[in-house]
Amino acid sequence: MPVRPGVSILALLLLALMFLLAGGAALRESVTIDEVAHIGAGVSYLQKLDLRYNEEHPPLAKVLAALPLVARGIHADYSGTMWSASRDFFPAYLGQWIFGEYVLTRWNNPQSTLAWARLPMLLLTLGLGWVVFACARRLGGDWGGLLCVAVYSGTPVFLAFGPLVLTDIAITFFSLLALWALARMWDQPDRKNTLLMALALAGAILSK
Secondary structure, three states: OOOOHHHHHHHHHHHHHHHHHHHHHHHHOOOOHHHHHHHHHHHHHHHHOOOOOOOOOOOHHHHHHHHHHHHOOOOOOOOOHHHHOOOOHHHHHHHHHHHHHHHHHHOOOHHHHHHHHHHHHHHHHHHHHHHHHHHHHHHHHHHHHHHHHHHHHHOHHHHHHOOOOOOHHHHHHHHHHHHHHHHHHHHOOOHHHHHHHHHHHHHHHOOO
């Protein structure tokens, strides 16, 4: 099937519009309850190399959200009892909410902290849109790809929840990649396709 650059440009324009809509919503939405735990946990993973907080979910999405925060020098205090008393699962399950709230509202600026944490999730949402377009285009041609990315980029649930620091977009992104990579590996079981399948599956397992 010949590649038409114009179709890819239209898909990118749709995703650019999604970036404006979802990004604008992300800057105005207040923090959700799960984000309190996820952001604080992700920061502690990178700063302390310790996974005691939010053990009920794998770390990948939280680490991605925390990357720009740690790179900007976010502050977290690990000398208090909320950290030292959270060595076991149940104390850590309770302590993660207090620690996350302090990271977001006490030790750092709430608006900028939340905005920078949501940026990687927004980019991952756009990446998922491109994967949807690419897979749909292979299956249904140019119009099929454009139809799918148009529906995706205009769906309220993705516009509202996509940029939030949750595990849902990450597991969807890597699961779709893993399924597509599995089909390619089944059709052509060479080293490259096997490696791609392994990486996508690892991303899915580390996401949720």
